[in-house]
Amino acid sequence: MNTQSINVAIVGITGYGGLELLRLLYNHPTVHVVSIHNTSSSTEDISTTFPHLKSMYKITPTPFDPVHIMQSADLVFFATSSGVTKDIAEPFIAKKFPVIDLSGDFRLTAPDYATWYKKTPAAQSLLDEANYSLADFYQQNSHYIANPGCYATATLLGLAPLAQHQLLDQDNIIIDAKSGLSGAGKSLNLSSHFINVNENFSMYKANQHQHIPEITQQLKQWQPTIDHIQFTTSLLPINRGIFISAYVKINNETTADKLQKIYEDTYQDKPFVRVMPKDQLPDIKQVVGTNFADIGLTYNPVTKYLTIVSVIDNMIKGAAGQAIQNMNHLFDLDETTGLQLIAQYA
Structure with missing residues (x-):
């Protein structure tokens, strides 16, 4: 895989997970965020909605379009709420397109998901394509990574x-x-x-x-x-x-x-x-x-x-940081790339 420049898309940009991905990826040396996507119809520049991103990102959410994402990006992060990803992931799984999913939708078998999340699960054939990946014990078994919960x-x-x-x-x-x-x-x-x-x-x-x-x-x-x-x-x-x-x-x-x-x-x-x-x-x-x-x-x-x-x-090790760590593994980068952060102690 190309380790010089990785283009990524983020779906679910206005939640804590999506915003933390934007923050951390800004200083990742090989990543470029090429598109962001809401599951709502918002079209405001991200720095208008979130002023702390002004002068850091000038990018507008665009409608969710799997074909466009796969044409322009090398990987997509799903930072959506549980119950959303399972309904939009199938095109990426079918094409074996790299996905890192921060939601809970592909972490469990169908019966367990229905019992604990109280939602209709994805088809078992789709769930079987996902790899639950605790990043510190990473094993590459799939292009679809289910990022663990916090x-x-x-x-x-x-x-x-x-x-x-x-x-x-x-x-x-x-x-x-x-x-x-x-x-x-x-x-x-x-x-x-x-x-x-x-x-x-x-x-x-x-x-x-x-x-x-x-x-x-x-x-x-x-x-x-x-x-x-x-x-x-x-x-x-x-x-x-x-x-x-x-x-x-x-x-x-x-x-x-x-x-x-x-x-x-x-x-x-x-x-x-x-x-x-x-x-x-x-x-x-x-x-x-x-x-x-x-x-x-x-x-x-x-x-x-x-x-x-x-x-x-x-929000970092329990979500966006671990997702980036999993991305680093998937693209054969040193797992610490973009994640060498010192604690905000004060």
Whole structure:
């Protein structure tokens, strides 16, 4: 594939994911955004709608046209809401045109999608063409990449070393997941009003979050005995960031040092996963504005429970940044290209 200049189109430009793609791709050395597309009829210059893009981008959304996109671009990002992509992806799949899909529409099998998303799924023949790709464990099996969800990314990176070594007690996997408000998308509802979020803390979608089957599906690929997890989600009064607290039992005798080494060995060649020193746990602030996942461990030898903390920026590592990382893999670029970002610490 041509690695000198990659032309891309973005569908779903006005959501948080689409805007974050525009922001990150602006400084990508080999990418040129040739077209942007709304699923609405808006034709205003993007910098008129979003003044922060003035002098950075002068590009107008155009009607969604698969033929035109495939003629002018080398890849298309779908940053649409769940339930939209499944209805517009077929022409790209038929032509094996490179797609990176940030929605949830191609992450699950049809029965699971219908159950958890409460929408009619894409045809199974289309779903079979998609490749679920956690970018740090990338394997190219398809031109259609289903980008993982934000909670799933942070959780799976936190549990991967254990599942890959068959160390998880399948009946003792407890995930307490917390996200900033941007993780809920731009659509307004009562729970996202400032007065309800500010100086507040609330749990939502207990045992019902659509990332549960996505997490279980991938864990089962690594450790086939895993059929379920206990997973809850809470809303933090911050703009962005995900904080995963996982409490898992280890199914054989071990020590804190052995567990620490497993994590360090797993991620030693993964540039975007940073393992903290033993018994040092990360916080959200150290990853906001970056494509890093920071992971820390502390083991209780009395209870045999390992506590794992995994933190990411939900809009970058949990969405647009990981999508670009997957794009870099697909086009045989160094996976860090355009993503060497330092945290917005202050």
